[in-house]
Amino acid sequence: MKEQPLVRVNGLRVGRKADGRTLLSDVGFEVEEGRSLAIVGESGSGKSLTARAVLGLLPAGLTAGGRVSLAGVDVSADPRALRRLRGTTVSLLLQDPFTLLNPLRTVGRQIADGLPRGRRTGEEVVRRLAEVGLSADVAGRHPFELSGGMRQRVGLACALAGDPRILVADEPTTALDVTTQREVLTLIRRIQRERGMAFVLITHDLRVAFSMCDDVLVLYAGRIMETGPAKEIGREPRHPYTRALLAAEPPLDRRLAALPTVPGNVPAHDEAAGRCGFADRCAHAVDVCRAGTPSPAPAGPGRTSACVRSAELTGTPDVVPALEVSAGPAEEETVPLLEIRGLTRTFRGASRPALDGIDLRVAPGEAVGIVGESGSGKTTLARCVVGLERPDGGTIRLDGLEYSDLGALPKAERARALRTVQMVFQDPYSSLNPVRSIGAVLAEALRAAGRDGGKAEVAELLETVGLKPEAAARPPAGMSGGERQRVAIARAIAGRPALLICDEAVSALDVSVQAQILDLLAGLRSSLSMALLFITHDLAVVRQVTDRVYVLSEGRCREEGPTGQVLDDPADPYTRALLASVPDPDGRWLG
Structure with a gap:
């Protein structure tokens, strides 16, 4: 029994x-x-x-x-x-x-x-x-x-x-x-x-x-x-929602021109009463999908699906195949926008340096990735560039302005540097003032960039990152995680920086929202002629976003080169170990 x-x-x-x-x-x-x-x-x-x-x-x-x-x-x-x-x-x-x-x-x-x-x-x-x-x-x-x-x-x-x-x-x-x-x-x-x-x-x-x-x-x-x-x-998958989620998952083995996204947001339960809750976001929806709430029904041995058209959904997710894209021009052909030489940083009481002689270059308009485990030095490096950390040694050259300690620069040069580079953090909620409206936050960023910060400019900035102008009246707590990250990006690009640093900017987001934000960043990079320094521990994401990649471990650079080349044919054992740690959908990953 x-x-x-x-x-x-x-x-x-x-x-x-x-x-x-x-x-x-x-x-x-x-x-x-x-x-x-x-x-x-x-x-x-x-x-x-x-x-x-x-x-x-x-x-x-x-x-x-x-x-x-x-x-x-x-x-x-x-x-x-x-x-x-x-x-x-x-x-x-x-x-x-x-x-x-x-x-x-x-x-x-x-x-x-x-x-x-x-x-x-x-x-x-x-x-x-x-x-x-x-x-x-x-x-x-x-x-x-x-x-x-x-x-x-x-x-x-x-x-x-x-x-x-x-x-x-x-x-x-x-x-x-x-x-x-x-x-x-x-x-x-x-x-x-x-x-x-x-x-x-x-x-x-x-x-x-x-x-x-x-x-x-x-x-x-x-x-x-x-x-x-x-x-x-x-x-x-036998439901369009599952298919859409799987399609939005970035592949590790190739770079796509654009990630398939799931438009819109998850509605509240009661807002979807009397119909399929996914119908408004579904490419397969027909009238019957909005005529009642479908219940899970058998869709094969041991399987159920709450889609009235599940029998028609066979095979792998039916998204339009995205095109392969090649890397941008070789960064050696241009004067670097950002050039870091011999950067070092050791925190008090630490047994080893957080940064141990890092060299890095970013060309104008180029997307460069930094990957590595926690403690590899990724975030410390970015914080040194924007002046949130002071390196012990080495130099940073940003758009012709050279410094090791951003805070020590004369006021005019420091302001110029901060107009050139801006940063988007992992948790947008902690970087936004919870008692101020989104409009007030963006107006302040616009004024700091020398613009008037009026309602029209705030509305234009919101639309640039895919948000409606009405979002200006909302507080951060009234937005989803993806919407808050869009606001954080909008604030960062208010002054049209030449370099945007993203520090694990999509690591806490759902796969569908992550795809939307990655496509947004790709669009902004093109429309604003902006370079990107993208920090992540997700190798599939770095494949989709960057032209070149630096692999960091324990404060040192283990490998660098074109992203496709590094991920397809890694030269360093550490890079190979990172690639081996990416989950395998077939279960082989866990042995």
Whole structure:
């Protein structure tokens, strides 16, 4: 007789008490012992909301309905039972372990807190650290003394301390570089299989989802669009939304003239009531798609699709093939816009330099990439160029202006340098004033660039980055992540800089929004005759954006050259290791 699934969810619904609005409805899935399920979709699709509803961790003001059974216990009927199961039967691993770990307590004490009574010994803590690939000395250290990858391993050790039968991981590697991501995910999958746990992965990274999990559930606007075995969905998606997401994933093996994008944004659940929620963004939509809300229906063995035309969607995603493009002119043929020679920087107390004699050139109009793991020196290099860090040695020559410390330049020359180069950061929300409207932020940037900053100029700037003029009245909190990044780009280009530095500017975005932003940057680079210095840990992204690439490791340049040449035929073992860490949709990536 077949055992019951460890996770069984039926008719899950989440609503808001204040206004009665529904955020999620009719969500159901099962995960058996030793099996794994990835829940994917864009921001606002309901992924994290589903996980928190299942675990009874919804924010105040939200209420859940439906049935949830964990390890045979109906926790929807008895919420108190769920509290008893947390940590021992089911555990949660979060994206940022800093939200899970106490910065004032040692790692060892925090792992010991979750261990069963009678086993809270130093020896057991050391064993648990070894299970996640950490040495015994880590037990005596605090979270702030560890790298991001080490903190995530500690978070995993804490999540597993109670020997749960079910592990839920919410975007556990989004902020990690590719090699650390591979190490952490390989570790999670190995432990999951050794222990026979049921595993639920929440992610917007399709490569990770298809390489990591047995099954995939695609959410959109709080409803299920498609479910089925990961390999089959990856090979032949049966819903237009899944097909669009897969098409927007940048390829690693070739550079495209433009990335296919998914127009528009995810609507709220109730805004899509009475029709297919994806219809307004779907190239396949017909009248029947707007005549009612389609429910998931069988679309093959073990598969469902909530598309009335799913039988017509066969084969790989049907996007128009993009054209191959060649790299731009050789940068040696022109005087560099940016030239860095012998740049060094060592932070106080560090065991090695953050920058150790870096040389770099960017020609006018050229797109140059910088790739490498966390701690390689990518961001430190960019911050030295814009004056946010002061190098210890070396020179920076920007459009004929030479400096090592931007802040030490005379006021007029410093202003000239800052008109020449601007920077876009990873998190636009932290770089925008939350109490000021978008219009006020952009007007200030325009005035700083010597323009009048009036409503017409603000509207023109918004339209340049693909936003409507009405966005000027909104606060940053009222925008999606992709919209906020467009605002950050608009602010950066207000003065028409000759060089735009993007520091992990798309790493936190959904694949569909990422494609939109990358296409936007390509268009701006062309229309504004602007050079680009693009910092990323995503090799597929750097392939799409840049003409040349520098590979950094531990503050040194390991390899540089035309992007296609470096990625197709890497000369340095470190570059080859980075390429080997890119997730393989067929599952070979994790061995």
